[in-house]
Amino acid sequence: MEHNNDADINRWIAERMASLTPGNEFRPNTLWALARLRSQRGASIRHERLWTWMAPMALAAFLCLLALPVPRAAAQRSLNSLYAALRQSAPEQGRPEYAGKQLVRPAAYREWIYLSSGLGMEYNAAAGDRENFTNVFVPQWAYREFLASGKWPDKTMFALESRSSQTKGSINKSGHFQSDLAGLAVEVKDETRFADKWAYFNFGSDKKMADAMSGPADACWSCHNDNGAVEHTFVQFYPTLKPVALKFGTYRAQAD
DSSP states (O other): OOOOSHHHHHHHHHHHHHTSOTTOTTHHHHHHHHHHHHHHHHHHHHHHHHHHHHHHHHHHHHHHHHHSHHHHHHHHHHHHHHHHHHHHHSOOSOOOOEETTEEEOOTTGGGSEEEEEEESOOTTOOTTOOOEEEEEEEOHHHHHHHHHHSSOOTTOEEEEEEEEEEOSOTTOSSSOEEEEEEEEEEEEEOTTTOTTSEEEEEEETTOSEEOOOOSTTSHHHHHHHHHOSBTTBOGGGOTTTHHHHHHHTOOOGGGO
């Protein structure tokens, strides 16, 4: 059969049936097979016709529902619930992982969103110490949520990487560039784990786990609490995020 239209199929079936004599031993099975072919072809045609008019009607009905205030809101809630369920079933990287009371060092923090760098911004550095670079990273999922709300969601992590500074290397004669890792500190917002919401961990250059230094008695907690532009974070030093916080009204002007 080279054609799929009904006329060609019916003609082909009639030719096969006419070629069989009444006493032919293959006639019963052939008749059954041809009848089944005709039946399946008819069902396929009905199915195609049904979807031909049902699919556009279903789409039109769905669009009409979205255009109405109440069903549209309900549809949006359903989509939000589905999105949340998908996020829980496939959690993104960059969320705190604990071993007992200790935080596990985030190994892939350099794959997060880079926020900013500073030079000599280690606030408690002693006079005469060599100035280090500090690089700040935040997970992609938390960064996206901040862009949408101007707030940091629960389970947000900040990685503060400290690297030695060098000068007069290779073709550089007067500027400064980064070199060896000097230390890693991590800030975590975990409202279900810490009574003060935010906690601070010092991993040094090679520690795999660290205890929390949380609470008002901790110098890091107090400094961030008193001077952070958005909650416990120094958004005043992150040039790409400061306009976002100002837009949403979450920026503390006294932090400037």
